[in-house]
Amino acid sequence: MNHYDVIEQALIFIEDRLDQPLSLDVVANASHMSKFYFHRLFSAMMGCSLNQYVLSRRLNASLSLIRAGRLSLTDIAYQLDFGTPSSFTRAFNRQYGIAPSSLRTSHPSLLPVPIPSIVRRPIKNINGDVVADFTLTEFAPIRLSGIVFEVDLASDYETTIRSHSNMLLQEVDASVQGPCYVVYSNCQPDSTRFNVLCGIQQDIRIEKPFYFTVDVPQLFCAKFTYSGDLLEIGDVLKTDYARFLKISRQETDDSHIELIQRFDDVHDLGSTYHIFAPIKKLPIDSDEE
Structure with missing residues (x-):
């Protein structure tokens, strides 16, 4: 399996489990890799750390839940594995520049986005660091x-x-x-x-x-x-x-x-x-x- 397939499957694994704990150990084990190499590979391929990516996808998933209006913001925060409702609100504000509560009455253009595609480029391993080939x-x-x-x-x-x-x-x-x-x-x-x-x-x-x-x-x-x-x-x-x-x-x-x-x-x-x-x-x- 090449590195594109590994990361693509990891992204699907993450998307299906946004309501569960998603540590580096969990995702790396699911990808059958050591957590140290997976961390370097994921960061190199996606341009961000695993934690940053998981956070952004949880916030992305919250958009539909907020608009549906069936759950409170507190329930959404816990459902998407945020530690506290306040941590969810802070993270939402940092990513989107608005409070999550305002999404129910305005900002119609703010919609969920699909799983990002992986940028295709050759990579290489230099002394344990994964980098784009140059x-x-x-x-x-x-x-x-x-x-x-x-x-x-x-x-x-x-x-x-x-x-x-x-x-x-x-x-x-x-x-x-x-x-x-x-x-x-x-x-x-x-x-x-x-x-x-x-x-x-x-x-x-x-x-x-x-x-x-x-x-x-x-x-x-x-x-x-x-x-x-x-x-x-x-x-x-x-x-x-x-x-x-x-x-x-x-x-x-x-x-x-x-x-x-x-x-x-x-x-x-x-x-x-x-x-x-x-x-x-x-x-x-x-x-x-």
């Missing part, structure tokens, strides 16, 4: 032609990125082959705004606003590979990158480019893609030469 590589300088725009993380940035990417693809002829690049840059400290370039290496000339030709410099990067939508794996990517920095003892670069996403097929932006994260190229120790 390679250190030089990103060769390239010239990209495409569309440049600004997004704000405080707004509906996913829709903005998808709509502008589609604008580019509408201008790309079916005969054009090769990769498509999405470059995220100029995210300033304490700011939620950053620039996005969606482009290809072919020289395309489009007489419309937002279209530019940009030179991307050579960069030393950590390279990761994922399947799925970058906009839907933010927390997992953050966790993968933080683990990579800690275990590899690398440092982020001060480049204005935050991330580069490369799809192998410009006509299939739902395919497997690669993430290049600029890091500092540390000098080689003279004793190791």
Whole structure:
């Protein structure tokens, strides 16, 4: 059984037992793994600890129970294995920003979400730590032609990125082959705004606003590979990158480019893609030469 199957079955096991104690020992035993390795695998695959995940799913399950109105908030708290009603209320407020009691009279858009899908990417074990597989590589300088725009993380940035990417693809002829690049840059400290370039290496000339030709410099990067939508794996990517920095003892670069996403097929932006994260190229120790 591969690691995807292990975690997928663990998520189903958890979902079916949200009204029962779900310690690391319980879930690891059900997965036929040591609790130490299961903890590392689960955290690496899901981008959060088992306890954090179980808490979020219990709160998710409470939404339907609250709206149904058949149980008191106290009964719901105990049914979902919260220690006390007050701990349930605090956790609900932290996750959703409202009191659970207000859900019965307002917030119709706050609905339960299904079991999350697992982000597909290769992983490896480094001295007992499970991390997303990565390679250190030089990103060769390239010239990209495409569309440049600004997004704000405080707004509906996913829709903005998808709509502008589609604008580019509408201008790309079916005969054009090769990769498509999405470059995220100029995210300033304490700011939620950053620039996005969606482009290809072919020289395309489009007489419309937002279209530019940009030179991307050579960069030393950590390279990761994922399947799925970058906009839907933010927390997992953050966790993968933080683990990579800690275990590899690398440092982020001060480049204005935050991330580069490369799809192998410009006509299939739902395919497997690669993430290049600029890091500092540390000098080689003279004793190791």
